Amino acid sequence: xxxxxxxxxxxxxxxxxxxxxxxxxxxxxxxxxxxxxxxxxxxxxxxxxxxxxxxxxxxxxxxxxxxxxxxxxxxxxxxxxxxxxxxxxxxxxxxxxxxxxxxxxxxxxxxxxxxxxxxxxxxxxxxxxxxxxxxxxxxxxxxxxxxxxxxxxxxxxxxxxxxxxxxxxxxxxxxxxxxxxxxxxxxxxxxxxxxxxxxxxxxxxxxxxxxxxxxxxxxxxxxxxxxxxxxxxxxxxxxxxxxxxxxxxxxxxxxxxxxxxxxxxxxxxxxxxxxxxxxxxxxxxxxxxxxxxxxxxxxx
Amino acid sequence: xxxxxxxxxxxxxxxxxxxxxxxxxxxxxxxxxxxxxxxxxxxxxxxxxxxxxxxxxxxxxxxxxxxxxxxxxxxxxxxxxxxxxxxxxxxxxxxxxxxxxxxxxxxxxxxxxxxxxxxxxxxxxxxxxxxxxxxxxxxxxxxxxxxxxxxxxxxxxxxxxxxxxxxxxxxxxxxxxxxxxxxxxxxxxxxxxxxxxxxxxxxxxxxxxxxxxxxxxxxxxxxxxxxxxxxxxxxxxxxxxxxxxxxxxxxxxxxxxxxxxxxxxxxxxxxxxxxxxxxxxxxxxxxxxxxxxxxxxxxx
Ligand SMILES: Nc1ncnc2c1ncn2[C@@H]1O[C@H](COP(=O)(O)OP(=O)(O)O)[C@@H](O)[C@H]1O
Ligand SMILES: Nc1ncnc2c1ncn2[C@@H]1O[C@H](COP(=O)(O)OP(=O)(O)O)[C@@H](O)[C@H]1O
Ligand SMILES: [Zn+2]
Ligand SMILES: [Zn+2]
Numbered sequence: 188x189x190x191x192x193x194x195x196x197x198x199x200x201x202x203x204x205x206x207x208x209x210x211x212x213x214x215x216x217x218x219x220x221x222x223x224x225x226x227x228x229x230x231x232x233x234x235x236x237x238x239x240x241x242x243x244x245x246x247x248x249x250x251x252x253x254x255x256x257x258x259x260x261x262x263x264x265x266x267x268x269x270x271x272x273x274x275x276x277x278x279x280x281x282x283x284x285x286x287x288x289x290x291x292x293x294x295x296x297x298x299x300x301x302x303x304x305x306x307x308x309x310x311x312x313x314x315x316x317x318x319x320x321x322x323x324x325x326x327x328x329x330x331x332x333x334x335x336x337x338x339x340x341x342x343x344x345x346x347x348x349x350x351x352x353x354x355x356x357x358x359x360x361x362x363x364x365x366x367x368x369x370x371x372x373x374x375x376x377x378x379x380x381x382x383x384x385x386x387x388x389x390x391x392x393x394x395x396x397x398x399x400x401x402x403x404x405x406x407x408x409x410x411x412x413x414x415x416x417x418x419x420x421x422x423x424x425x426x427x428x429x430x431x432x433x434x435x436x437x438x439x440x441x442x443x444x445x446x447x448x449x450x451x452x453x454x455x456x457x458x459x460x461x462x463x464x465x466x467x468x469x470x471x472x473x474x475x476x477x478x479x480x481x482x483x484x485x486x487x
Numbered sequence: 488x489x490x491x492x493x494x495x496x497x498x499x500x501x502x503x504x505x506x507x508x509x510x511x512x513x514x515x516x517x518x519x520x521x522x523x524x525x526x527x528x529x530x531x532x533x534x535x536x537x538x539x540x541x542x543x544x545x546x547x548x549x550x551x552x553x554x555x556x557x558x559x560x561x562x563x564x565x566x567x568x569x570x571x572x573x574x575x576x577x578x579x580x581x582x583x584x585x586x587x588x589x590x591x592x593x594x595x596x597x598x599x600x601x602x603x604x605x606x607x608x609x610x611x612x613x614x615x616x617x618x619x620x621x622x623x624x625x626x627x628x629x630x631x632x633x634x635x636x637x638x639x640x641x642x643x644x645x646x647x648x649x650x651x652x653x654x655x656x657x658x659x660x661x662x663x664x665x666x667x668x669x670x671x672x673x674x675x676x677x678x679x680x681x682x683x684x685x686x687x688x689x690x691x692x693x694x695x696x697x698x699x700x701x702x703x704x705x706x707x708x709x710x711x712x713x714x715x716x717x718x719x720x721x722x723x724x725x726x727x728x729x730x731x732x733x734x735x736x737x738x739x740x741x742x743x744x745x746x747x748x749x750x751x752x753x754x755x756x757x758x759x760x761x762x763x764x765x766x767x768x769x770x771x772x773x774x775x776x777x778x779x780x781x782x783x784x785x786x787x
Contacts, residue, residue: 341717
């Protein structure tokens with residue numbers, strides 16, 4: 188019996204990436220195109236997969252990592268939908284239904300960040316861990332929590348970027364989050380840096396005080412995440428993390444915040460292995476989508 | 488074939504509870520005695536189980552929920568030990584080894600709070616949930632995180648009581664935690680209430696401002712826990728939660744802190760089902776220990 192052919196979609200708000208392969212990291216064919224209307228965009232993905240089937244044989248299962256919010260509740264009538272998204276054309280789009288109806292294969296579905304967390308974790312910087320955290324610090328602060336090699340869902344799914352942080356004494360900035368003001372995202376995502384200092388992060392010199400403050404807030408968030416989730420590793424990507432000088436400061440502040448309470452060498456000594464930059468970066472999402480396909484096939 | 492006989496130990500810092508039964512909630516025989524020296528205490532537990540075996544037949548497996556810190560890392564040389572506990576006589580006690588050597592059955596092992604979380608969750612107030620949070624607000628703030636019906640471990644295990652909270656504007660109290668000062672435990676456990684108001688909580692009237700402030704801190708902690716773990720339910724027990732008036736205030740403040748960000752009826756409408764008092768309370772720990780025994784038997 189030949190290995191089943193997996194299909195994956197990284198459904199982003201600005202572009203779709205579609206791929207097929209015999210494993211999440213053996214991609215045979217891939218395409219990417221801009222996200223337009225739901226009908227047009229999904230049809231284009233479907234046609235890509237039909238073409239692949241003609242040349243490579245039948246697809247066994249599909250995995251989708253999607254922008255959201257999405258409904259992940261298997262018992263819900265709207266499971267598999269993109270729900271109340273600000274991308275208005277896509278509100279209430281049954282993305283799973285679209286592909287299930289046409290392709291007639293099992294479909295695995297999760298958020299884009301959960302897919303990226305799985306992809307990066309199991310095939311990139313998280314190798315060897317089964318319980319870890321994947322964060323992106325960019326336009327927002329998002330993340331995926333993986334426990335025992337599976338993305339944590341629970342009631343909905345974690346939104347680690349919105350935990351409250353205590354402001355640093357020397358920082359009067361009120362935060363940019365429309366929901367919480369000074370949550371982690373409100374104080375430390377890219378737009379917060381830009382609003383606080385009047386220039387986007389990429390224009391600030393490496394030794395600008397912005398970076399020490401940034402590391403302080405991120406480390407405060409990480410300390411709470413370590414205490415609540417006890418991850419074996421924390422992978423931090425996204426635009427803002429392209430400032431390599433903030434990694435050492437984050438590690439130092441994390442140790443300070445925990446203050447010996449979590450007495451493990453990963454935190455007190457070997458921090459370079461504990462807080463890491465992604466290895467797969469732009470490949471994480473599609474790798475994760477193919478992992479979701481693999482899971483969907485094995486559940487069937 | 489008859490059902491296997493399970494044995495459980497709730498190993499507390501002040502007392503041990505030992506029980507045997509054919510399921511975690513069908514206890515046939517139980518004993519409790521004070522925690523003295525390791526040798527004497529563990530021997531007493533062992534003799535109890537030997538007596539049960541004489542009357543009821545062979546024990547199939549044992550579960551231990553222990554005070555700590557404990558080493559849960561299966562790959563560690565000191566797995567199954569109580570490690571650097573302030574209860575000095577018990578430091579570096581190989582509690583799992585003691586029983587494995589004598590009873591020659593599979594032994595399941597976890598922290599006392601994780602055992603209680605499993606017991607309360609699966610057989611008490613958490614029934615129907617697979618991912619939930621169990622908290623005790625007493626001398627400290629401890630808890631167990633259960634994901635997919637299993638206690639979350641990761642690097643070590645969560646210590647949710649020590650996440651940082653932002654102080655309320657009208658509260659100058661510096662916090663009691665020796666590690667973090669104003670972490671959640673430092674601001675809201677029983678001793679913090681007593682230190683802030685000069686009297687233990689139990690002596691403060693029901694309408695004392697202490698309770699509103701208490702609810703505010705606990706809700707702030709819960710908001711972060713909801714965002715990080717996405718629990719399907721939160722069970723809150725321990726001495727301090729015997730103030731029933733604080734439940735409604737916690738629910739209201741939780742909604743305020745999240746401010747619509749997690750738009751689920753559990754949080755915005757049906758909060759009475761979301762934040763609940765334990766059902767089993769003092770039975771949770773031993774129930775959980777028997778659950779650990781059940782798991783150990785099925786893994787074997
Ligand atoms: N090299 C950089 N240094 C600091 N900030 C950056 C850098 N590159 C991008 N950013 C910031 O990161 C944000 C964009 O994040 P990014 O991860 O690239 O995209 P998105 O989060 O939208 O997917 C912007 O706020 C931008 O200012
Ligand atoms: N009814 C009550 N109301 C308020 N606080 C209480 C009450 N009962 C106990 N406490 C406080 O809870 C703490 C003891 O917690 P408890 O859960 O009983 O024990 P432990 O945490 O040591 O296992 C003490 O600080 C005590 O002041
Ligand atoms: Zn926010
Ligand atoms: Zn603390």
